Amino acid sequence: MIVTTAGLGRTYGRKRAVDDVSFTLRPGRLTGFLGPNGSGKSTTMRLMLGLDRGDGRTEWDGQQLRDLAIPARAVGAHLDAKAFHPKRTVRRHLMMHAAASGVGARRVAEVLDLVGLGSVADDSPGGFSLGMAQRVGLATAILAEPDVLMLDEPSNGLDPQSIQWLREFLRAYAHAGHTVFVSSHLLPEMQLMADHVVVIGRGTVLADQSVADFVDRSASSQVLVRVADTTAVLSAATRAGLSAVSEGPDGVVVTGASTEQVGLLVHETGQPVRELVARNASLEQAFIDLTRDAQEYTGGEVA
């Protein structure tokens, strides 16, 4: 299912929390939703689902969510870690959601096992840890095997094994043809998991592109090339408007260019390449570069 948001907006008091946010989520890929604290991720997700009133519209394969026959089959969302009754058992909680979306008891048992809650299915989740509560939320979201899965910070409170499990689960879910949209502050995790990213800062979209392109465009992406005549490569880089510095006796480091561009540059100088290595910035570094000016809440210098 293709999900299109157009012109989403929301004002709280005098603050424009989300402003003219438009993007498209495509099936078969996991889109990460990134942004500094308070940048509007949760608000955007709530607007998409009609849980918050605001401007703009979201279409699910061209339709409004309320016009779909069984909305739970279209989208499963987990936005709030403790969105369950603390005294109702996990199984009962899931059975109630199952009934509302035409899902049978077998699927409830299957999902309980899938998210690792089988042994506590008949416990009340009131005293659950954050990680356990996250599993209940995920179980609820995937119950009806929705076309679209939307999760707000699902790795919060999960231990490393659970994070790895969640990553594999979400990737498999996306690559089976579903549309997956996940917000997270765990950027190294997102780099392993996401195909595409939407980045927002101060309520507006700053980037909407593949993870590879996003990381590549970072000012911190560098390419190291080793050649016999570094001076010729440095001049060619300058002529091409690229920033380049020499490194060691035969190395040149070019900033902000792809390996292909640097390969062509060396080719122009008519000499063989001894080594060509991309020193890609991490998703984390690319994110920090991009959102430096869109940081709502910043800490002081660390001495």
Ligand SMILES: Nc1ncnc2c1ncn2[C@@H]1O[C@H](COP(=O)(O)OP(=O)(O)OP(=O)(O)O)[C@@H](O)[C@H]1O
């Ligand atoms: N119910 C509300 N009332 C007033 N202001 C709100 C409300 N909900 C969100 N905001 C404000 O809107 C802005 C966006 O908040 P939102 O929770 O969407 O950001 P976020 O990107 O999800 O943040 P985080 O990463 O910290 O979870 C913030 O400045 C926040 O303080």
